[in-house]
Amino acid sequence: MATVQDLLRPSIKALKAYSSARDEFQEETSNMVFIDANENPFNNGVNRYPDPQQNEVKNILSEIKNVSKSNILLGNGSDEVLDLLVRAFCEPNQDNIIILPPTYGMYEVLANLNAVETRKVLLSEDFQPESDQILKVADANSKILFLCSPNNPSGNSFSDNEVETLLKKFEGIVVIDEAYIDFSTQDSWLHRLEEFPNLVITQTLSKAYGMAGIRLGICYASEEIIKVLNTIKPPYNINVLTQNKAVELLKQTDVIDTEIDSILIERSQLISDLKSIAYIEKIYPSDTNFVLVKVDDATKRYNQLIKEGVVVRNRTTQPLCENCLRLTVGTPSENKTLITALTKLQ
Numbered sequence: 001m002a003t004v005q006d007l008l009r010p011s012i013k014a015l016k017a018y019s020s021a022r023d024e025f026q027e028e029t030s031n032m033v034f035i036d037a038n039e040n041p042f043n044n045g046v047n048r049y050p051d052p053q054q055n056e057v058k059n060i061l062s063e064i065k066n067v068s069k070s071n072i073l074l075g076n077g078s079d080e081v082l083d084l085l086v087r088a089f090c091e092p093n094q095d096n097i098i099i100l101p102p103t104y105g106m107y108e109v110l111a112n113l114n115a116v117e118t119r120k121v122l123l124s125e126d127f128q129p130e131s132d133q134i135l136k137v138a139d140a141n142s143k144i145l146f147l148c149s150p151n152n153p154s155g156n157s158f159s160d161n162e163v164e165t166l167l168k169k170f171e172g173i174v175v176i177d178e179a180y181i182d183f184s185t186q187d188s189w190l191h192r193l194e195e196f197p198n199l200v201i202t203q204t205l206s207k208a209y210g211m212a213g214i215r216l217g218i219c220y221a222s223e224e225i226i227k228v229l230n231t232i233k234p235p236y237n238i239n240v241l242t243q244n245k246a247v248e249l250l251k252q253t254d255v256i257d258t259e260i261d262s263i264l265i266e267r268s269q270l271i272s273d274l275k276s277i278a279y280i281e282k283i284y285p286s287d288t289n290f291v292l293v294k295v296d297d298a299t300k301r302y303n304q305l306i307k308e309g310v311v312v313r314n315r316t317t318q319p320l321c322e323n324c325l326r327l328t329v330g331t332p333s334e335n336k337t338l339i340t341a342l343t344k345l346q
Contacts, residue, residue, distance in 0.1 A: 002171050004197060004224050007143055009091050012232060020235040022052050050240035053230075057243055060250045061218065065190060070223045073230060076237050078179065078204045078217030082146075083110050084229050085200065085219075089143040089173055090116040097144045098137060100129055102153055102318040104177060107146045122319055127154040127284075129162045135169055143172045150180040153315045153326045155286035157186045167196045173225075175200045182208030182260055183267075184287035190220055197222055207289060208260050211249060214242045263289050267329045273339045274327075280342075281323075290328045298323040301345060308341035 021037035075081035092115035
């Protein structure tokens with residue numbers, strides 16, 4: 001099995017990180033005069049640079065997730081984390097990533113932005129990884145395998161056995177995107193992080209935690225990988241307003257738990273109600289806060305719903321998702337509006 005150092009781009013291994021003023025002096029002492037960072041000295045709440053390591057946010061996440069702070073990196077949305085991973089491990093015009101369509105579209109976009117080839121291995125008909133085929137497609141330049149579990153747009157979680165096989169046999173970094181893990185019956189792979197040096201887990205505050213507007217993504221990985229990503233991330237990538245809001249809302253665990261419970265209850269009710277819609281041909285199992293359904297004509301139904309004032313996601317262009325619509329679980333009122341609109345369509 002290749003080591004992290006084997007997989008890193010040579011230029012990244014040789015890179016010396018930029019050292020910001022707040023990296024060089026981190027003590028928070030009220031009587032200190034800070035004239036080191038060329039900031040505006042007049043206090044308005046945002047005149048100082050934010051903590052480049054987001055220590056207060058990480059302290060809370062470390063406690064919630066039972067993971068050491070040294071295994072956590074925060075990004076400006078999960079997309080920044082994913083981009084950092086591609087830039088750290090994939091040499092432009094030489095290396096490749098592997099993705100499993102249908103899946104989250106940004107993996108391929110970020111590869112294209114970084115001049116990295118994308119190799120695609122379709123999921124099976126029941127939306128599971130084809131590990132044998134994935135390993136056949138991989139070569140010495142396959143640096144990252146992206147597994148979205150629970151998967152977007154299909155909504156299901158991947159088999160633990162398939163994922164473990166890939167963690168053990170894929171010779172690169174395995175990124176498990178767990179954006180929807182809080183809605184799943186399966187455990188996060190976080191509790192096995194120390195078993196696999198090549199494992200990287202990404203999560204987000206945008207879904208279950210209700211903070212899509214502040215753009216805060218999370219990466220959990222070995223200390224070695226986190227150190228590399230800290231070396232190449234922008235020095236102040238998480239602004240002070242985002243950090244403060246994250247700290248405020250992460251402390252409200254009772255509210256978060258209540259909202260997750262409500263979404264799960266509403267998901268069950270929504271699935272039950274969808275069964276009465278004649279033109280819905282299939283309702284796929286969901287471990288997420290959305291439900292994928294197959295209808296007779298997805299584009300027709302999408303346009304009809306728009307006229308009824310309801311916006312869903314048309315996924316018919318995605319592999320294995322012909323005539324499929326993705327329905328996010330809303331509030332009880334929103335879900336009733338959706339069912340009423342679906343019932344009216346001819």
